[in-house]
Amino acid sequence: MPVKLHVEDLAARRGEDLIFQHISLVLQAGEGLVVTGANGSGKSTFLRVLSGLLPVDAGRVRLEGAGSDNLAESSHYLGHRNAMKRELTVSENLVFWQDFMGDSPGGRGLPVEVAIDALGLSGIGHLPFGYLSAGQQRRMAMARLLVAFRPVWLLDEPTAALDASADRMFAGLVRGHLEQGGIVVAATHQPLGIDGVRELRMTGFAGVFAEAGY
Template identity: 70%
Template sequence: MKNELTVVENLDFWQSFLANPDAAGLPVEDAAEAVGLSGITHLPFGYLSAGQQRRIAFAKLLVAHRPVWILDEPTAALDASADRLLAQLIAAHQAKGGIVLAATHQPLGLENARELKMTGFAGVDHGVWG
């Protein structure tokens, strides 16, 4: 996302750039509404708080359909209500057959999630890593 562009300009760009003729995403204003920020799409992205920027990043996922979402610390800078919103967006994506791979330090509040806990690196003491 470019700080100088408005929210709608950023989302319009990503919708166009990631266009998928086989599966359309949501219109930009609908995606902004889905993340609870429809009233601020005229503002430059750089004016938004960290939590608002994160929510707009979720809207980016909605404007151009992708079957697999890869998320890195998706709950960073989010309050409790935004955490719940993210869980709802992920659940809706999964209900449509989507897959989510997320690296996170905290639970995402999802049902039927599978975890891979990284607790250390096997082989460090045996010269495996050089």
């Protein structure tokens, strides 16, 4: 059964401040959503609310067709921080996340070596993560999306610190995930370079949003 993500009249606060409200959308399997907006307009808050790391102030988020209707358990969240240990090697980090996270029903993660190759970083799997450059670290953090299967990817500024070729490679990863019937929600300043992706424009404290074709 294909997955389907419902966001109904969502609102969130940070402390007393209302960050956004009245966000409603439906994402079908194979659809992507790019969240854009100025700094501080609530992109990260939106993603953290979707991933269950911040409480919902009003409305609700629902996932159909995955193993559980809890979106957090069926999603990958790639935040500003890479969730990798500097002291462990790249392979050790990825093997750990693969074992710890497991696969959601409906798909399988790639073997660690294949994921490292897919990110274009073959041959450095034995290095401690802390030795890598910022861009390489970011790419390795993306490998986590591949080693454990999750139908929904929630990506916060995924391409920060990446060069142009890595941007294209990442666009390829996202396209591949969408073709397999996944859902991608990405907050970004740069266009991802993927056709047919919808856009959610956050406008800051006014809490109004506009959805438009990309």
